[in-house]
Amino acid sequence: MEARRWLLSRHVARRQGDMISWVWHCLFHTTVEQLKKTPAEQRWLSRQLRDPYVKSARQQNFRCRSAFKLLEIDEKHNILKPGNSVIDCGAAPGAWSQVAVDRVNATGFDPDAPVGFVVGVDLLHIPPLDGAVFLPHSDLLEPTVQARIQESLPTGMAQVILSDMAPNASGIRELDQQRLAELCLCVVGLARKVLSPGGTLLCKFWDGTNSRIIQKRLTELFRDVKTLKPAASRKESSEIYFLAKHYRTS
Numbered sequence: 001m002e003a004r005r006w007l008l009s010r011h012v013a014r015r016q017g018d019m020i021s022w023v024w025h026c027l028f029h030t031t032v033e034q035l036k037k038t039p040a041e042q043r044w045l046s047r048q049l050r051d052p053y054v055k056s057a058r059q060q061n062f063r064c065r066s067a068f069k070l071l072e073i074d075e076k077h078n079i080l081k082p083g084n085s086v087i088d089c090g091a092a093p094g095a096w097s098q099v100a101v102d103r104v105n106a107t108g109f110d111p112d113a114p115v116g117f118v119v120g121v122d123l124l125h126i127p128p129l130d131g132a133v134f135l136p137h138s139d140l141l142e143p144t145v146q147a148r149i150q151e152s153l154p155t156g157m158a159q160v161i162l163s164d165m166a167p168n169a170s171g172i173r174e175l176d177q178q179r180l181a182e183l184c185l186c187v188v189g190l191a192r193k194v195l196s197p198g199g200t201l202l203c204k205f206w207d208g209t210n211s212r213i214i215q216k217r218l219t220e221l222f223r224d225v226k227t228l229k230p231a232a233s234r235k236e237s238s239e240i241y242f243l244a245k246h247y248r249t250s
C-alpha cells in the first residue's frame with residue numbers, strides 16, 4: 001500500500017513538473033526563441049516588430065514593406081501610367097510588381113481602358129501574381145535573360161524600368177557598393193536596348209563614391225535625373241533611388 005502511494009505521488013509530481021515546464025515553455029517561448037538567435041537576427045526581429053510599414057504591408061496585403069517606397073515615389077512623380085509596359089528588376093518577393101500591376105491597369109468597366117504589362121526578374125523564386133509575368137531564378141547580368149525580358153514585352157519596348165536590385169551583403173562596404181554599381185550599370189544597359197524614347201528608369205543605389213559615376217551616366221541618357229530618399233527607406237540605410245525621366249535617344 002505504501003509502495004503504491006509512493007508511486008502515485010511520484011507520478012503526480014512528474015505530471016505537475018511537466019505542466020509547469022509546459023506553461024513555462026508557452027509563456028517564454030518567444031523569448032527563448034529570440035535568445036537562440038544571433039544578435040544581428042535579434043536586432044532585425046525587434047526592428048521588424050516595431051516597424052509601422054511592416055504592419056501596414058501585412059494589413060494591405062503587400063508582399064513586403066518596400067511597396068511603400070514605390071507608392072510614395074509614384075504618388076509624387078507619377079511614373080506608372082495606365083497602359084505602360086514595366087520591367088521590374090530584382091522583383092522578389094513581388095511587392096513592387098503588385099504596385100506596378102495595380103497602376104498600369106486602369107480599373108473600371110471601360111472595355112477600351114488601357115491594359116498594361118509587367119515583367120519581373122529575380123535570382124530568387126517569385127510567387128506568381130495575377131497580371132505579371134515573372135522570370136525567376138534568372139540573373140539580369142546574363143545577356144540571355146535580358147533577351148528573354150525583351151521577348152516578353154508586347155511591343156519589345158518598355159516605358160518604365162524599375163530596379164530595387166541589391167546584391168547579397170558581404171559586409172565589406174566598398175565591395176557591396178561595387179557590386180550594386182555593376183547591377184545599376186547593367187540596368188542602364190538594358191534601358192539602352194528596350195526603353196522607349198521619353199521613358200523612365202528608377203534604380204536603387206547605396207550612396208557613396210560610385211553614386212556620382214551612376215548619376216553622371218544617367219544624366220547623359222536622361223533629361224531629368226533626381227536623387228530620392230522615400231520615407232519608407234530606413235534613415236540609417238545609405239539606400240537612395242535615382243529617378244531618371246525623359247530618356248533621350250540621341
Ligand SMILES: C[S@@+](CC[C@H](N)C(=O)[O-])C[C@H]1O[C@@H](n2cnc3c(N)ncnc32)[C@H](O)[C@@H]1O
Nearest residue numbers: 090092093094095096122123139140164165166
Ligand atoms: C530588396 S529585394 C527587392 C524587393 C522587391 N522590390 C519587392 O518589392 O518585392 C532585392 C532583390 O534583388 C535581387 N537581385 C540581386 N541581384 C540580382 C541579379 N543579378 N539579377 C536579378 N535579381 C537580382 C535579389 O535576389 C533580391 O530579391
